[in-house]
Amino acid sequence: MRIRPIHHTFGPHVDWRYLWKATALSYAPWRYVAGTACNELKQELKKVLPGEPALFTSGRQALFAVLRALDVRPGHEVIVQGYTCVVVPNAIHASGAVPVFADIDRDTLNLTKESVETCITQRTKAVICQHTFGIPAPVKELRSLCDKHGIVLIEDMAHVIPDHSGPGTIGKYGDFLILSFGRDKAISGIEGGAVMSRDPAMAQKIAGMEEAAIHRQWWEVARLLEYPARMYSIVRPLSCTGLLRPVLWTMRQFRLIAPVLTKEEKEGSMSPLLYKLPNACAALALGELKRLETINNHRRTITDFFLRYGKEHGWPMLQGITPGSPLQKFPLFVKDAQRKRAILRKENIHLNDGWTSCVVCPETVNMDIMDYHWGKDPTAEAACEQILSLPTHPTMTVFQAERLARRMDALIKK
Numbered sequence: 001m002r003i004r005p006i007h008h009t010f011g012p013h014v015d016w017r018y019l020w021k022a023t024a025l026s027y028a029p030w031r032y033v034a035g036t037a038c039n040e041l042k043q044e045l046k047k048v049l050p051g052e053p054a055l056f057t058s059g060r061q062a063l064f065a066v067l068r069a070l071d072v073r074p075g076h077e078v079i080v081q082g083y084t085c086v087v088v089p090n091a092i093h094a095s096g097a098v099p100v101f102a103d104i105d106r107d108t109l110n111l112t113k114e115s116v117e118t119c120i121t122q123r124t125k126a127v128i129c130q131h132t133f134g135i136p137a138p139v140k141e142l143r144s145l146c147d148k149h150g151i152v153l154i155e156d157m158a159h160v161i162p163d164h165s166g167p168g169t170i171g172k173y174g175d176f177l178i179l180s181f182g183r184d185k186a187i188s189g190i191e192g193g194a195v196m197s198r199d200p201a202m203a204q205k206i207a208g209m210e211e212a213a214i215h216r217q218w219w220e221v222a223r224l225l226e227y228p229a230r231m232y233s234i235v236r237p238l239s240c241t242g243l244l245r246p247v248l249w250t251m252r253q254f255r256l257i258a259p260v261l262t263k264e265e266k267e268g269s270m271s272p273l274l275y276k277l278p279n280a281c282a283a284l285a286l287g288e289l290k291r292l293e294t295i296n297n298h299r300r301t302i303t304d305f306f307l308r309y310g311k312e313h314g315w316p317m318l319q320g321i322t323p324g325s326p327l328q329k330f331p332l333f334v335k336d337a338q339r340k341r342a343i344l345r346k347e348n349i350h351l352n353d354g355w356t357s358c359v360v361c362p363e364t365v366n367m368d369i370m371d372y373h374w375g376k377d378p379t380a381e382a383a384c385e386q387i388l389s390l391p392t393h394p395t396m397t398v399f400q401a402e403r404l405a406r407r408m409d410a411l412i413k414k
């Protein structure tokens, strides 16, 4: 019997429903670029989160639009946490400002009030508070700190969108909320991003940028829509064979799958051009947003299972993870994390998610131009070396979680 892969990146949202929807859209080229889905997605976002939404092709562009609306420019500083994705400091650099990396709490992988406070200067314009993997950051404390210093608070919700069951503090305190609809995020439109703005004047400014943004080409959207089928019918079936790597390499070389990060982005640059969210991606994200509670409940079930299993078996877990959290992934600290991932890969368990061994992720980023000074955030540096995350995504089954937990337990105790 062929064992289905356990993975983070082979189309984590792509089940038969998602595949069917993407395939149907791919046969309707007149719906690729423009249509009604963007407006419907905005209406749905307003039901879930406060503020006025604007849509772009990615979370990084949504963040860049916010920094531009705030008139962030050379001479300004924006505080961001160590242990983040390269696109976040890239957006800050693209605005002309300098990212200042604040250390994290080892138990939440998020900023703390104290670490941010030590980084505030006269030049600080904003704090970007990330809810890493869906673990809530201390937004209430950060809100009062930002108010005290007259600084803008941006909540980066790329990894989590709360529903009626919480997490209650996420999305309540930021002046702006950044969302991502990337392929492995809280919900997926294959690509996409949004900003929710609380201040009507700012919302109007960002709406102007959205209006002036460029349309994606139809063939770019066509390529995006092929991603679910390629993951479902090529990558996953080949994952247990030696063909996986050459096939993925070939797909990347021939641009058969759009890269999550470009070479230029890994070198620290970001295009200042803003793109509109394609209608087809909005339609996929809308379908997922309407099922948010179901998706989050699935994540809660898997998170709670790992939490229970880990407690029973004495795993070294993060104290910041609480039952009932819809985590994007379940992080653990283990010795020799890299080696354990390599062992598991041979068993068709693919746990490399790009968030390992790097303070600015992924590991292949050129750190020389990130404005990160080695030794600055010791907790983030230590954490990223030992981190090993387990999948909780919509296509990870409870049966797979049980198999993975047993295997992890054996590896941890070896």
Ligand SMILES: Cc1ncc(COP(=O)(O)O)c(C=O)c1O
Pocket: 057, 058, 059, 060, 061, 084, 085, 087, 088, 130, 156, 158, 159, 179, 180, 181, 182, 192, 193
């Ligand atoms: C913490 C965080 N913020 C923002 C983003 C940007 O999202 P997107 O990929 O949609 O640009 C990412 C994406 O990787 C992320 O991990």
